[in-house]
Amino acid sequence: MTTLTTNYLTPTGREEAWRFTPLKRLGGMHDGSAIVADRHSLTLAGAKATGVSFELKSSSDAPALSESDDAIVGRIREAARDVAVLTISANTEVAEPIIFKRAPGDVQSAEFARVQINVESHARATIIVENTGDTHLAEDVEIYVGPGANLTLVSLQEWGASTVHAGRQHAIVDRDANFKSIVVTIGGSLVRLLPTVEFAGPGASCELFGVYFATSGQFFEHRMFVDHKVPNAKSRVNYKGALAGDQAHTVWIGDVFIRAAAEGTDTYELNRNLLLSDGARADSVPNLEIETGEIVGAGHASTTGRFDDEQLFYLMSRGINLSDARRLVVRGFFNEIISEIGHEEIQVRLMDRIDNELAKAGA
């Protein structure tokens, strides 16, 4: 085990990117005081399909694909000696989802992990990452979706109650490729994720879906950035969150940047929050920066509301009691996104967990 000593980049909390995050609860991952664990908790479940390789490379053999000014990403790149690299070779269609599991670690030390996912041209795959248990994890996931390729990445934060997870999922989406991401955050003490997309070729598209449900004391932050720097790319963002219980706090930031070169851009982002009780706080900040007027469309919407009395009344007027009616409405609220996963067993498991969280919160 080693300790990170450099003090560069340490956020103070005054920076725009850190102004919502309770830095004290990051377990020292941001300021270098965390003890660096040498665990590799990411494992591939099941057999590798043809055309799929997964190996641990030394950092020097797997240089970063992208730049980042995030302090934690900087420390990960300093600390990680290896990179877990998944490659799906060109023209491969992987029928079954590729499932990764992150094993629980411990909360005395922090794992600084680098992952690269390389989907070569015209390949097609779904990757599901299942995060469970208690750990401290700082994670830099870089994704390259090659020309004409198609990747669905499902990232499930079903963490235990004391997990701290700071992660970036940066996708570089090349010409005519499509990247679909579904982020589900329903467990952990503090989760801060940066789902970011950089379009590298015209005709690329991305759909960023997300669901989060924070109960008492949990802090979940999702901070998107979509960089439209090439013409004719399309992005859709749809994140839905629910909050219940005292001190539950969520943050959603949707930054979309349409550069001068990005003519023909089509983008829309949406964030909806459901406040299920008093004392919870949902921050939602969509932000569109546009350098060219030659675009197809650019829009955003953000709403934060409570239960719709009319919906509850309608359900209850059919004999359904208040808590079941609320459960139905919350399930319905999340269903639009959860059903995008396309994996029945996982969808049922997530909905059950959401039910449980709701019941525990007594909302």
Added chain:
Amino acid sequence: MSTLEIRGLKVSVDTENGAVEILKGVDLTIKSGETHAIMGPNGSGKSTLAYSIAGHPKYNITGGTVTLDGVDVLEMTVDERAKAGLFLAMQYPVEVPGVSVSNFLRTAVTALRGEAPKLRTWVGEVKDAMEALNMDPSFAQRNVNEGFSGGEKKRHEIMQLELLKPKIAILDETDSGLDVDALRIVSEGVNRAKETNNIGVVLITHYTRILRYIQPDFVHVFANGKIVEEGGPELADKLEANGYAEYVSA
């Protein structure tokens, strides 16, 4: 045999300018097997009466009583009223995003019967009810009322009436927005529910057309928050000919 008894019911709603009284003392008794038509001008308080009986939180009861077989309805929560045997087919059925009709119906029938229905017979029941109302089976997979046309929403309400088997049903303008064929189909649904379960029906309507399909035993004229005249089916024809002028100016 059930009796819904409404006595001196007064209801107000909260507005920016304080409470406004909408119902000003309504008396009405509905027994199993009876059909009561309520007709009255826009804004006279018909939906307010329907919602107040169902327990919508927007309406404040400021006076009077509502009992079902002697039991105080006003003390009950909304779901308890449904369990006691009351049903409201709404003038504007509510969309519930992400909740499928099939899931909704199963949850409702489980709540009303106190146990989950046997899957196989239940699927058959739903299928029959949908067929009888000329609804495409795909509606079962769609979200409750979401994107339904006006007429489809009304059929969906009557489908619930048939499946949930209440004792007393209040149908708030179920006929509005229905085409001629749908009006007949929906009316047949109501008549089936009446025959099989001997329900008491309150039919709120603006048109005598539906009364040709569903024969009322009593017609009540509703104006300015109360019932101002009562009679038999012939009263409906008189209203159609003369309008409400004599009641409104009174």
